[in-house]
Amino acid sequence: MTSQTDRDADSSVASFILDRWSPRAFTPTEITEAELLGLLDAGRWAPSAYNSQLWRFIYARRNTPHWERFLSWLIPFNRSWAENASAIVYIASRTNTLSSSTGEPVDAPTHAFDAGAASVLIQLQATHEGWATHPISGFDKDIAHAGLELPEDHALHAAIIIGRRGDASVLPESLQAREQPSGRHPLATLALEGRFVTPGTAD
Numbered sequence: 001m002t003s004q005t006d007r008d009a010d011s012s013v014a015s016f017i018l019d020r021w022s023p024r025a026f027t028p029t030e031i032t033e034a035e036l037l038g039l040l041d042a043g044r045w046a047p048s049a050y051n052s053q054l055w056r057f058i059y060a061r062r063n064t065p066h067w068e069r070f071l072s073w074l075i076p077f078n079r080s081w082a083e084n085a086s087a088i089v090y091i092a093s094r095t096n097t098l099s100s101s102t103g104e105p106v107d108a109p110t111h112a113f114d115a116g117a118a119s120v121l122i123q124l125q126a127t128h129e130g131w132a133t134h135p136i137s138g139f140d141k142d143i144a145h146a147g148l149e150l151p152e153d154h155a156l157h158a159a160i161i162i163g164r165r166g167d168a169s170v171l172p173e174s175l176q177a178r179e180q181p182s183g184r185h186p187l188a189t190l191a192l193e194g195r196f197v198t199p200g201t202a203d
Helices: 033-044 067-072 076-082 111-128 141-147
Strands: 055-061 087-094 096-098 105-107 132-136 154-165
Touching: 033 055, 033 087, 033 111, 055 067, 055 111, 067 076, 067 087, 076 132, 087 111, 111 132, 111 154, 141 154
Parallel strands: none
Antiparallel strands: 055 087, 087 154, 096 105, 132 154
C-alpha cells in the first residue's frame, strides 16, 4: 500500500501504520454489520495475558435503533462531528479473570493494556479496508457504562468512531486546519536504553 500521508518515520515503518490517523470529517454513510464485524474481528486476534481475551467491543451502526443512544453519551464537541460517522464502538474489558489453580476470580492487571492492543488492530484493519477511525475518551463514562449494561467488573476505556472520510469543509472553521495527520515526538525521546532518562537532563 502506498502511503497516503506526508508523515516521515525515523525508520522503515509500514505504510499502513503511517496512514492511520484520526480525522473528524466524515461522510454520513452506512456500514453493514458484516463490514463492521470484519473490522472487529481483527481486534479478536490481539495478544493478551494468558490468552484471556478480556476485551469486549459494543457497537452501534448509523440508522439503527441504538445509534442515537450511543451518540448521546458523547460530550457535545465529539457528538458534533461523530454524528456523521458510520459506527461507534465502545471498548471495554473485564478487570478480573479466573485463577487456573482455584477457579476463583483474581485481578487481571493487564486487562486495559490488552484491550488497547485489540483497539489498535481494529483501527489498522479499518485503515486497510478504506475506513477512517478516531478513538476518543470524551464521553460520560458512568452513563455509558450503565447504558451498555456492563457488569461492575468491566471497565469502559474508550470509543472508536468509524466512518468514511469526508471533506474538511463540513467541520467548523476552527477545526478545518486541524484536519490532517499529526506528527509524533522524536523516537529518541521515547525509546530509552537501560534506564529512564528525563528528556533535557544530562546523562
